[in-house]
Amino acid sequence: MLLALVGMPGCGKSTVGRQLARQLGCDLLDTDTELERRLGMPVRSFFELHGEEAFREAEQAVVEEVTRRGEGVIATGGGVVLRPANREVLHARAQVVYLRASLEELHRRLRHDTRRPLLQVADPLGRLRELFRERDPLYRRTAHYVIEAARPTLPALVSMILMQLEVAGLLDPARVPATIGRDRSPG
Numbered sequence: 482m483l484l485a486l487v488g489m490p491g492c493g494k495s496t497v498g499r500q501l502a503r504q505l506g507c508d509l510l511d512t513d514t515e516l517e518r519r520l521g522m523p524v525r526s527f528f529e530l531h532g533e534e535a536f537r538e539a540e541q542a543v544v545e546e547v548t549r550r551g552e553g554v555i556a557t558g559g560g561v562v563l564r565p566a567n568r569e570v571l572h573a574r575a576q577v578v579y580l581r582a583s584l585e586e587l588h589r590r591l592r593h594d595t596r597r598p599l600l601q602v603a604d605p606l607g608r609l610r611e612l613f614r615e616r617d618p619l620y621r622r623t624a625h626y627v628i629e630a631a632r633p634t635l636p637a638l639v640s641m642i643l644m645q646l647e648v649a650g651l652l653d654p655a656r657v658p659a660t661i662g663r664d665r666s667p668g
Contacts, residue, residue: 504639519539
């Protein structure tokens with residue numbers, strides 16, 4: 482199974498993706514990490530030198546490639562859903578989970594972050610509000626599942642995702658680790 486995580490910057494896609502990949506015994510494919518490797522520089526530097534449009538072109542090529550793999554967990558960049566082609570490819574080739582967090586939680590997590598180019602503005606909370614308003618409907622349209630990501634602990638969040646996939650019949654119950662806190666004894 483190919484599982485893709487989408488959501489706002491700071492919602493936990495990479496962190497949750499690493500844990501899901503570990504639990505499922507598969508690879509994590511982080512699109513921002515892959516982009517930085519291919520571009521030979523941090524995303525922020527590429528953005529500053531070449532602009533958002535060039536970045537989105539490169540991102541689309543990476544999304545096209547990583548979604549051709551049959552198995553794994555993909556942690557996407559926050560703006561991946563801005564391009565219709567990315568939304569279509571992700572939805573068609575992967576089970577997409579939208580990790581949805583509140584604006585307040587995102588701001589708390591990102592207020593000191595200097596790596597995200599779109600948030601390097603005078604009013605980061607205002608900018609987050611704009612991004613959320615624009616992207617939330619796109620994340621919802623792309624996703625098969627929406628998981629509220631603001632409050633749960635990492636293990637609880639991973640557990641919620643795995644249980645959702647199991648209930649949907651997409652994950653063999655035998656592959657769901659017993660460590661996610663459910664009693665698997667007969668009876």
